[in-house]
Amino acid sequence: MGSDVRHVRGEAQKELVKKFEVFSSNGRSRWQVWSDWITMSAIAVSNATDQSHFDEREKQYLSIAGKYTRPEMEAFTEMLALLVVALEDNPEQDFLGELYMCLGLGNDHSGQFFTPYHICEVMSAVTTPTEEFQQKIGDRGWVAVCDPTCGAGALLVAFANECRKKGINYQTNVLFVAQDIDYIVGMMCYLQMSLLGMPGYVVIGDTLASPSVSYDKRGLLPVDKGNVWYTPMLRISVWQYRIFMAQMELVTQSIRKERVADAPKSEPQKSPEAPKKLEKPKNTEKPKAAKKPQRAPEQEPVFSEGKGGQLSFF
Template sequence: MTRGDDLLKEILKIFESLRYKRDLWSLYSDFLEMMAIAISNSAERYFLPKSFEKREQRYLSLAKTYDKEELLKMSEVFNLFVKLQDYNLESQGARDILGGLLMQLGLGNKWAGQIFTPDNLASLLARISCSEEDVKKQIEDRGFVYASDSAVGGGVTMIGLVNAMLDGGFNPQRYLFVECGDLDKRACFMTYIQLSTLGIPAIVKNQDALLNKVFDVWFTPAFYLDGWWFRLKDFKAKDKGEGLAKREENIEQSKGNIEERKEILTKKTERHQEEEEIIDKEDEQLSLF
């Protein structure tokens, strides 16, 4: 048994000790939100004071529903989680700890029967979709790799990308930027906690991607480092400009296609009229007999 197994066993043991007093699903949900707020407020205290105050009040309202012993156990779980995160990075690569934990606690059915993607599959998909050559090109072109996922779940796809970059010899803390979201706020908390503790600059949105509505936005602490606010702004402005240029090119191309279609339709129409005249003449001749 590895140290990682021991750490996970300790985490499960603490949650199991609390489930006799609490609904485990509600407990796990509150744990995720409180840990996400604690991480967020460590940075937003200085950068987004209004958001800090709002989230601090939410944290306190949740904390009031638990006694001191339960809060201490939640804190211990988070401490063990960070240690497990570090162990995984050193030994086998980043892992979707929170998604795996949810399944091991038997809470998958509570989440509309959702099954989380295995870590090895997520890493494989990341290597296929973002090869070493792709990573090099993006870094050369814009200085970093930009990744997005509008239905990120617990963040396993982004964790897979972290591993793919590490395997390719690239530091994801320096060269990866993630912008992602999910409709389920718990999924956002899971993604946010895991990307934050991995040191990845990211924006995580609680959103309805289909209706284009954003309910809440979470910035990882690493987002505030290395000028990511300005780097992302420049990237999006450039991307928008390139998109507009491409759209104008497509419009001009479409105009040409429209003119070609007009010529084709005109020729077809003329030929159709000629055929009708021939048929009419034949009909006239046939009517004589």
């Protein structure tokens, strides 16, 4: 098998492929090497700031690392460093997505194909008319965007770059939410979002069967079953304040509901008796009582549109 260097563009991608091919020459599966590198890199980023999932992810990291020699682990570190430098030099690219497809790692049986980055740029430009978008931020304080089939995150990355071009600080004004059914692809998205300073989170799961939901209407408090990966930028003070306020709003809502439920109910007054000697009206048919609207059964919280804003789906 010939080298894959000729299929990629850019010096950073070429250098990364050269290091990646060393593992293949040692008889290791290309897919396994890629998935292990992506997983360990994502865990290293996550565990630096997210203590809620630290133990289980650290255990997973050590389990994977045990399969590799020290020189191989050093090669993984160098590959991550190349990714960091590449995105810092040129944030307007889908570095991992392009590399993933060029190396032939996509799942053909699942119809896995990533939208080219230049197409994502056009879609993002159409989605964010400057005046309308800035007005939403002015009215709501910030907005949230979601890609329910994120892949490696090209569409969200392009959206962040479009905001930057239009003078919108996406690090403080935009919450990015991504979801994908493929674990490794979701981790690729998480890495690129994290390294580009995009506040938000990635949910691993089937969007159709188990769409990402949140306890609050704006997506700050996602229902986390261990499948949510929070980017480091979500830990800065402005987002932590918003998360705290969303938590307080939920608490006050529950207290108000409890007070209403515990309030004493006054007995209905009896209507005075009608006179005995009264002629019955000709029309004795009783008017049909209006049906009371049935209360919807309780279910898991979902994103809903409201005056405060909601997630916008691409």
